[in-house]
Amino acid sequence: MDSVPEVPAGTVPEAPAGGAFASPAAARAAFRAGLVRPTSGLCPGYTQVNLLAVPQEYAFDFLLFAQRNPKPMPIIGVLEAGQTSSELLAGGDIRTDVPSYRVYRDGELADTCSEATELWREDMVAFLIGCSFTFESALLAAGIEIAHISQGVNVPMYRTSIPTVPAGIFSGPLVVSMRPLPASQVAEAVRITSRYPAVHGAPVHIGNPDEIGISDLASPDYGDAVEIPEGHIPVFWACGVTPQAALLAARPSLAIAHAPGQMLITDAADSRFQVP
Amino acid sequence: MDSVPEVPAGTVPEAPAGGAFASPAAARAAFRAGLVRPTSGLCPGYTQVNLLAVPQEYAFDFLLFAQRNPKPMPIIGVLEAGQTSSELLAGGDIRTDVPSYRVYRDGELADTCSEATELWREDMVAFLIGCSFTFESALLAAGIEIAHISQGVNVPMYRTSIPTVPAGIFSGPLVVSMRPLPASQVAEAVRITSRYPAVHGAPVHIGNPDEIGISDLASPDYGDAVEIPEGHIPVFWACGVTPQAALLAARPSLAIAHAPGQMLITDAADSRFQVP
Numbered sequence: 001m002d003s004v005p006e007v008p009a010g011t012v013p014e015a016p017a018g019g020a021f022a023s024p025a026a027a028r029a030a031f032r033a034g035l036v037r038p039t040s041g042l043c044p045g046y047t048q049v050n051l052l053a054v055p056q057e058y059a060f061d062f063l064l065f066a067q068r069n070p071k072p073m074p075i076i077g078v079l080e081a082g083q084t085s086s087e088l089l090a091g092g093d094i095r096t097d098v099p100s101y102r103v104y105r106d107g108e109l110a111d112t113c114s115e116a117t118e119l120w121r122e123d124m125v126a127f128l129i130g131c132s133f134t135f136e137s138a139l140l141a142a143g144i145e146i147a148h149i150s151q152g153v154n155v156p157m158y159r160t161s162i163p164t165v166p167a168g169i170f171s172g173p174l175v176v177s178m179r180p181l182p183a184s185q186v187a188e189a190v191r192i193t194s195r196y197p198a199v200h201g202a203p204v205h206i207g208n209p210d211e212i213g214i215s216d217l218a219s220p221d222y223g224d225a226v227e228i229p230e231g232h233i234p235v236f237w238a239c240g241v242t243p244q245a246a247l248l249a250a251r252p253s254l255a256i257a258h259a260p261g262q263m264l265i266t267d268a269a270d271s272r273f274q275v276p
Numbered sequence: 277m278d279s280v281p282e283v284p285a286g287t288v289p290e291a292p293a294g295g296a297f298a299s300p301a302a303a304r305a306a307f308r309a310g311l312v313r314p315t316s317g318l319c320p321g322y323t324q325v326n327l328l329a330v331p332q333e334y335a336f337d338f339l340l341f342a343q344r345n346p347k348p349m350p351i352i353g354v355l356e357a358g359q360t361s362s363e364l365l366a367g368g369d370i371r372t373d374v375p376s377y378r379v380y381r382d383g384e385l386a387d388t389c390s391e392a393t394e395l396w397r398e399d400m401v402a403f404l405i406g407c408s409f410t411f412e413s414a415l416l417a418a419g420i421e422i423a424h425i426s427q428g429v430n431v432p433m434y435r436t437s438i439p440t441v442p443a444g445i446f447s448g449p450l451v452v453s454m455r456p457l458p459a460s461q462v463a464e465a466v467r468i469t470s471r472y473p474a475v476h477g478a479p480v481h482i483g484n485p486d487e488i489g490i491s492d493l494a495s496p497d498y499g500d501a502v503e504i505p506e507g508h509i510p511v512f513w514a515c516g517v518t519p520q521a522a523l524l525a526a527r528p529s530l531a532i533a534h535a536p537g538q539m540l541i542t543d544a545a546d547s548r549f550q551v552p
Contacts, residue, residue, distance in 0.1 A: 060336035060401075064354055067339065078340055080444060125336075168356060 024265045028097035038261040048263035050129040053256040059125040061168025068165040072242035074130035081123045088266040099262035107251035130199035147226040156220035161213025172246040177239040180232035198273035205236040300541045304373035314537040324539035326405040329532040335401040337444025344441040348518035350406035357399045364542040371396045375538035383527035406475035423502040432496035437489025448522040453515040456508035474549035481512040
C-alpha cells in the first residue's frame, strides 16, 4: 500500500490564484502550457475526475472491476486506445491537460511529470473516474460544513475490512473517505449524495468505524486526520483511491494517473450527474 | 441485420407446462437435462437475462459498448474467461443451463444446440444482460395490459434512427421494443419502468414513431406486429436486441447467445433491480 501516494496536506481548500478560469477549456489550456496547481475550487459547477490509464492488456479487467464496484469506481468516461480527447474535454488532450501526472511502473511510483505525451503508449486506455468534489459542492451549497475543507487539510481516507468484488487481476479492500457531521445533518447529507451515484453516491457506512475495520480515525491510511467535534458522527463514502490501490497492487507494467488533488477538469456540468 | 433472428411468434405468453418449477435452480436443472422451451412466465419474481458470450479479444470493446449504452445493454453480470458459474446461477453452468443456444460464426447463425459445453472456448466471456420481462411483470402487477401478451405474440421491435455510442468495433442503431398504451396509463408506465434502470429503464420515446425513424409500426424489424387500439400511444423502450445486432454486425469469429425467448433464469429477485 505504500505505493499509493498520500495526498499532500493543504492542497485542497485554495482559491484560484490570479482569479478564476473562464471555462474548463481555459483551465486545461493553462495546464497544457505548464501550470501546475491543485484543482480544488477551480471551474465551479464543472465535473473534475480522476485519471487512471493502463495498457490495453489490463483494460478489460479494470473496466469489469469498475462494473462490479460502481460506488468506489464510477466511470465518467473511457478513452480507448489511440484516443487522446473526447467530448468530455473538447479540443483537449488527455496526455497534457492534467496539471501533473504520476507514472507507475510495476506498481511503484517511477516519475512525476507535467505532461505524459512521450510516455503515452499507443495502446493506453484512459479511465475517467468520478470524484467527490462534485458531491462536496452539493453539500456545501446545502449549508453542510465539510470538516477537512474548514480545517484546511485533505480528506481523511481509510482502508476498510469491506472487500471489493474482484475482477481478473484486480481486487482489494474498499477505501473510504470520512466526513464528520452533526447528527442533525446526516440524513440530509445522505439524501444529497444519493442523488450523485456517478460520483460515489450515498455513504457506505455511518457511525462506528470498528464495524468496517477502522481502528483509529486519527490515523488515516491516506490524506489527513480531521478534528471531530463533540456530537459529530463519522460518515463514510466509497473513495476513488480504491481502484488506484487495486490497480497498483496488481503491479501493471505501466500506469499513468493524475497527481493527487490535481484532477482533470471536464466540460461536463456537475448537474449532469444528478438523478431525481 | 438478417442474421439477427426473429423471435418466433407465440412463444411468449405461455404458462409452465406441467406446473411451475420450485426454484430457478430447478428450472436450470431441467434445462441442463435437456428440456427446451420458452422461459416467459417461469419462476415469477426471478430475473431472466439475455446471454451473449464472445472470445476475450472482443470482451473489452463489448463491455465498453455496454458502459456507453446502458439503456439497451444493462449488464446484470459478467462471467470472466474460465468462469462457468456465478452467484447469479448458484450451482449452475452457463454452458448448459439455458434451454437452447444459438451459435454464430463470423456474424452468421451457424448452429442451434441445447448445450454449448463443447463449443465453449476457455477464453469465452459471458455477458448477462437485463431483459424486459422484469419490467413487464411490474407493469402487469400495476394493472397495465401489455398488448403483445394479450394478443399472444412476441413484442414488436424496430431499428431506429437513434445511433448508439460506438465502442471499438461495435456500433449501430438503437433497437427499441414497442408497447401501445392508453394515454391515461403512459405516465404510470414511465414511472414504473423508471424504477428498473437495470432492465432498460424508462422509455426512450413516446408517440410519433417517425421521429425516431420508424416508418411503419405494422412492419417491425424483429418480433411481431401488434394491433394498436384506438386512442393508444406507442411507447418505445431500449431493447436488448441492440447489443446482439451490434455484436453480429461486427462479425466476431464466434458468439454464443440464448435462443430467442429462451432466457437464462437467474437466482436474482426482480426486486433487487428496483430503485426508489
